[in-house]
Amino acid sequence: MVLEGNPEVGSPRTSNLGHPGSQGSCVLSSPGEDAQPGEEPIKYGELIVLGCCEEGGEETEAQRGEVTGPRAHSCYNGCLASGDKGRRRSRLALSRRPHANGVKPDVMHHISTPLVSKALSNRGQHSISYTLSRSHSVIVEYTHDSDTDMFQIGRSTENMIDFVVTDTSPGGGAAEGPSAQSTISRYACRILCDRRPPYTARIYAAGFDASSNIFLGERAAKWRTPDGLMDGLTTNGVLVMHPAGGFSEDSAPGVWREISVCGNVYTLRDSRSAQQRGKLVENESNVLQDGSLIDLCGATLLWRTPAGLLRAPTLKQLEAQRQEANAARPQCPVGLSTLAFPSPARGRTAPDKQQPWVYVRCGHVHGYHGWGCRRERGPQERECPLCRLVGPYVPLWLGQEAGLCLDPGPPSHAFAPCGHVCSEKTARYWAQTPLPHGTHAFHAACPFCGAWLTGEHGCVRLIFQGPLD
Numbered sequence: 001m002v003l004e005g006n007p008e009v010g011s012p013r014t015s016n017l018g019h020p021g022s023q024g025s026c027v028l029s030s031p032g033e034d035a036q037p038g039e040e041p042i043k044y045g046e047l048i049v050l051g052c053c054e055e056g057g058e059e060t061e062a063q064r065g066e067v068t069g070p071r072a073h074s075c076y077n078g079c080l081a082s083g084d085k086g087r088r089r090s091r092l093a094l095s096r097r098p099h100a101n102g103v104k105p106d107v108m109h110h111i112s113t114p115l116v117s118k119a120l121s122n123r124g125q126h127s128i129s130y131t132l133s134r135s136h137s138v139i140v141e142y143t144h145d146s147d148t149d150m151f152q153i154g155r156s157t158e159n160m161i162d163f164v165v166t167d168t169s170p171g172g173g174a175a176e177g178p179s180a181q182s183t184i185s186r187y188a189c190r191i192l193c194d195r196r197p198p199y200t201a202r203i204y205a206a207g208f209d210a211s212s213n214i215f216l217g218e219r220a221a222k223w224r225t226p227d228g229l230m231d232g233l234t235t236n237g238v239l240v241m242h243p244a245g246g247f248s249e250d251s252a253p254g255v256w257r258e259i260s261v262c263g264n265v266y267t268l269r270d271s272r273s274a275q276q277r278g279k280l281v282e283n284e285s286n287v288l289q290d291g292s293l294i295d296l297c298g299a300t301l302l303w304r305t306p307a308g309l310l311r312a313p314t315l316k317q318l319e320a321q322r323q324e325a326n327a328a329r330p331q332c333p334v335g336l337s338t339l340a341f342p343s344p345a346r347g348r349t350a351p352d353k354q355q356p357w358v359y360v361r362c363g364h365v366h367g368y369h370g371w372g373c374r375r376e377r378g379p380q381e382r383e384c385p386l387c388r389l390v391g392p393y394v395p396l397w398l399g400q401e402a403g404l405c406l407d408p409g410p411p412s413h414a415f416a417p418c419g420h421v422c423s424e425k426t427a428r429y430w431a432q433t434p435l436p437h438g439t440h441a442f443h444a445a446c447p448f449c450g451a452w453l454t455g456e457h458g459c460v461r462l463i464f465q466g467p468l469d
Contacts, residue, residue, distance in 0.1 A: 041095040044193040044201055045288070046309065047153070048091045048302040048403045050435070051168045051450020091403065092163045094151050094193060094201070102148025102192055105262075108230070109139045128206075128214040128261060130222050130230045138230050148192045152207035153296070156186035160210060167298035168450045184298040187214070189238045189259070191288070201288040201303070204263045205238040214261065221275045231262045236272050236297035239436055240265075240286070247291025247308055249407045249425050253433040256295075256442075259286050272297060272439040295436045302447075304403050313408035315400075319344075321411055322398055330356065330464040332367035334385055338467070339367055341421075344400050351395040356464075359384040360416035361391030363460040368395070380417075391455075394419040396462070397448075404430075404447045413459045418451040421462070431458030 103126045112135060126142035153163045167182050187207035194200045206214045216222050222232030238259045244252040258266045258278060263286040267278030288294075290308030294301040304312070313321075326340040340354040351357070356365050364386050373382055382393035398411055399422045409423030415431070431453055434442035444453045453459070 042199065043306050044094040044096065044149075044199050045306065046091055046093050046304045046403065047163060047294075048304060048401060049165060049168070050293075050300045050302060050404070050447045051445060090401070092151075094149075094191065096193075096195055096199075097149045100144075100146045100149055100195055102145035102150045103142040104145040104148075105140055105229075106143035107141045109141070111137050111139055124212070126208055126212045128216070128230075130216050130232060131218045131220075132222075133218065140230060147195055149195055151191045151193070152187065153190070153301075154186050154188040154207050155182055155184040156209075158186075158210055160208060161187070165296065165299045165301070168300070182298055183236055184296050185234055185236065188234070188296045189294070202263055202286045203238070203240060203259055203288055203294060204286065205234045205259050205261050216261065219275065221269075221277050223277065229262070231260045231264060233258065233260055233266075233269075233277055237269065239268070239295040239297075240288075241293045241295075241433075242284075242289050243291040243293075246289065247304070247406060248311065251291060251406060251429055253429070256434075256436065257281060257284060270440070272436075293433075293435070297436070300435055302404065309403060311407075313402045313405050315402060317408050318398065318400065318402060325411060328464070329467045330365065331467055332369075333364070333465040335367050335369060337367045339365065339464075341396070341398050344398070356396040357393060358396050358414055358419060358460070358462060359389065359391055359393055360414065360419065360460055361389045361455065362387050363414070363463045365396070365462055365464050392417040396421050398422075399426075399448045401448060411462075413461055415446040415448075415451070415453055415459050416455045416457075417453075418446045418449050420446050420448040422448075424461070427459040428457075 128140045128142070130138040130140075132138060151162045152160055153165060154161050155164065155166065157164055165184060165188070167184055185206070187209055188205075190204050190207045192202045192204065206216075208214055216232040216234075220232055220235065222230065225231055239256050240259050241256045242254045244254050256268060258268055260266060260277075265281040265284040265286060267281060269276060269278055288303045290303070290305040292303040294303065322341050322343070330339045331337065332339060338354065339356040342352055342355060351368065353368075355368065357368050358365050359382065362384050364384050366385075380392045380394075381390055383390045394417060396414055396419045399405070399420050404426070405422055406426045406429055407423055409425060411421040411423065413424050413427035414421045415427060430447050431444050433444055435445050437443050444458050445451060446453060
């Protein structure tokens with residue numbers, strides 16, 4: 001059976017077209033075919049990993065007192081905890097390649113399952129294999145598509161993966177080491193971008209392996225579509241959520257959906273790895289929008305379009321906001337010391353002596369002190385000396401990943417309980433956005449460090465005291 005070359009249905013990389021990682025390192029953005037020296041490459045968009053942060057740093061002298069404060073989040077928002085290296089980084093720009101490497105469905109074969117390995121021996125031929133039973137398989141061959149570029153995402157460090165992602169733990173930080181069992185697929189998903197305007201980006205579950213194949217085994221969820229074609233889901237699934245109203249000041253969280261291997265949209269399964277698929281959502285597509293979230297069961301990515309990034313604050317704007325906040329000379333209402341947000345260039349080790357701290361239940365900002373601890377409530381529970389509310393007492397850190405911000409508003413709110421600071425609209429949006437966790441749970445989390453949000457609203461308005469003079 002010959003299939004129409006439909007760009008809405010799967011499309012991977014063609015192995016005989018040189019992969020940018022084949023020279024030992026991955027080219028993260030490539031100039032367009034007709035680009036001249038000095039010209040900006042055509043950028044399709046950027047992927048940003050949520051919650052790239054780890055705990056660490058030495059305790060300050062104040063923290064070594066009788067009552068020790070919580071260790072600070074050494075936040076690497078804008079950079080992985082271990083540093084951005086090659087294809088393993090906190091964000092990836094997808095740009096037009098020198099040569100198209102997309103593929104599209106071509107021919108479907110019915111074949112005896114024992115002969116599948118022989119039929120897939122040609123590494124230059126991309127294909128998806130659907131094992132229906134021990135004796136019957138369906139192989140869909142793919143052919144080169146000169147109109148698309150393909151980018152693959154997954155846990156594998158093999159050259160066919162453009163963006164290597166690792167699990168982000170709920171409290172912030174990457175799960176590393178041999179004892180950390182990852183739930184992210186080695187070949188999690190692929191994104192196909194049109195090489196011509198408007199440069200539409202589409203997402204598909206599963207990526208092609210080193211043999212240019214995708215295998216859906218006998219236990220994988222798969223089915224024959226009404227038009228006689230094949231489709232399926234990966235083990236832990238690829239979930240996508242498009243924000244309502246775009247990624248702007250008026251945004252609201254959308255509904256989480258699951259994307260199939262062929263790019264169709266379905267409602268969520270009863271649990272992440274259930275064999276029974278959800279219902280087909282015919283009026284939605286796999287086209288990525290500005291602010292779309294992609295969950296790979298262990299890491300969540302944010303898609304930003306070039307137009308959307310133009311509306312986001314710049315690093316210069318974030319630095320100007322920091323300096324403006326410090327110029328107001330906020331004071332600790334008890335110690336009367338002047339507070340100041342540290343420079344991002346200083347690194348995220350431990351709070352310094354002027355670091356602002358906040359009681360996350362009420363929002364009152366103080367300098368660090370070692371009293372007011374309520375041991376019966378837990379080691380991090382403190383009583384605010386102004387309003388007497390008891391709750392976590394943490395240092396404030398300015399969020400530095402500008403792509404996570406909805407607007408360039410002033411840093412007026414902090415996430416609870418981690419203390420990352422951003423604008424009110426950014427804080428409220430992420431506090432209302434449930435992110436997938438485990439097989440069927442959802443939790444709102446800080447986009448800068450990944451910590452699960454607590455309290456009634458998940459964030460708090462900061463209350464600073466100005467200088468007495």
